[in-house]
Amino acid sequence: MATSLLALRHGVRASMSRHRLAFAGVKMLSTSPALGELKLHMYDHCMFCSRARLVLGWLGVPYMPVTYGYGQGADPLKCAGTGYDPTGGPVKLTGKKSLPVLEGGAVPVQNGMKGMPESGEICSFVVALSRSDRKIAPATGRSDVAEWFARCRSVGSQLHRPRIIHMPLPDFADPRDVAYSKYSHTKSGFDYEASLAKSPQLLKEINDILQELEPMLRGETNERTPCLNAWGFSMDDVMILSYMRNLTCVRAIVWPTKVRDYVEKTCAQAGMSTYWQHAC
Ligand SMILES: N[C@@H](CCC(=O)N[C@@H](CS)C(=O)NCC(=O)O)C(=O)O
Incomplete structure (x- = not known):
């Protein structure tokens, strides 16, 4: 294992x-x-x-x-x-x-x-x-997590979308990939220029939102990695971490220690890189 x-x-x-x-x-x-x-x-x-x-x-x-x-x-x-x-x-x-x-x-x-x-x-x-000894508990439907996550995505997407296209990923290796991504989000109402101009305000908001997550992390895995529920890793974690990883492309975010640990360690344990080293 x-x-x-x-x-x-x-x-x-x-x-x-x-x-x-x-x-x-x-x-x-x-x-x-x-x-x-x-x-x-x-x-x-x-x-x-x-x-x-x-x-x-x-x-x-x-x-x-x-x-x-x-x-x-x-x-x-x-x-x-x-x-x-x-x-x-x-x-x-x-x-x-x-x-x-x-x-x-x-x-x-x-x-x-x-x-x-x-x-x-x-x-x-x-x-x-899976026949792994590790377990992933089902989602709980925790309402505090759902409410927090909606706010995190709403503010976070305005910060990560204009930046993620600059990460050195196969997704955006060709300028046509970036052009399509911008077209697709703009068509759904996203405004790249306005979001970038609002960055200082958005950063304040996301920093506060990330602070709020710390006390919601009630448990630890066997590897002492923070997680949402007292009994260990669950689909609640999978749902929020899969999005939070994208926020690592935003350089100016101030990550609370425990929250950074949560993202960094879980991604590493799952064999997934983060974007911190390329953040812009
Ligand atoms: N309900 C699907 C949603 C999948 C989805 O929206 N994938 C996006 C990736 S971000 C996609 O392939 N989008 C293609 C596009 O917008 O051109 C799932 O949960 O797997």
Whole structure:
């Protein structure tokens, strides 16, 4: 178990070729033969993909990450000229431009798809079939967490969206990926210039919001990593951490010590990098 996690932590990071090597290295150490050999098709910055990665990584389930440029699969004719390869990338997997998709092994597939879409289904499937000694408790529906998370995302998205496109990720490696991302958020009403101009105010708000999280972290995992519930790691943690990781691209955020520990240690334990070293 510990060896498998270590292999993931060291391996599942940078390039596709390294990912392939890491996968080759960890598959013999699998603690979850019931799941078989898995590929997770994902965007690095996508919180839905991060939900699946946190669950797979935290349980020590080996998988090969397959990343895509964010503009691939979007039809320029329908996206104001942005996007490219409208039938390629994620579209080839399920007919839709949407990730994550889990492929391989024992993954059940429907309607001619190549894998399972929907992060919630992927998490449920992996937790149910994993033979790891580690456990992820179900979501509690804690109302304080739900209310906090809504505010965190509302303020945080105005800070992370203009910055995440500058992270050195496969998602945004091509200028067409950035152009599509900007088009897509602008179309939904997001204003990049206005959000950047409001940064000082937004930073004050997010710093206060992160302070509020400290007393809500009521427990610790066996590795002494903070978590939301007294009995250990749960889907409550997966849901908020998958988004909070994106906030690590915002350099000027002041992270309370325990909250930073929470994000840093859990991501490391799940073999996921954060964006702190590239934050802008
Ligand atoms: N309900 C889906 C949502 C997945 C989703 O929205 N994925 C985004 C990634 S951030 C996506 O693929 N978006 C493609 C696009 O907007 O072009 C899930 O939970 O898996």
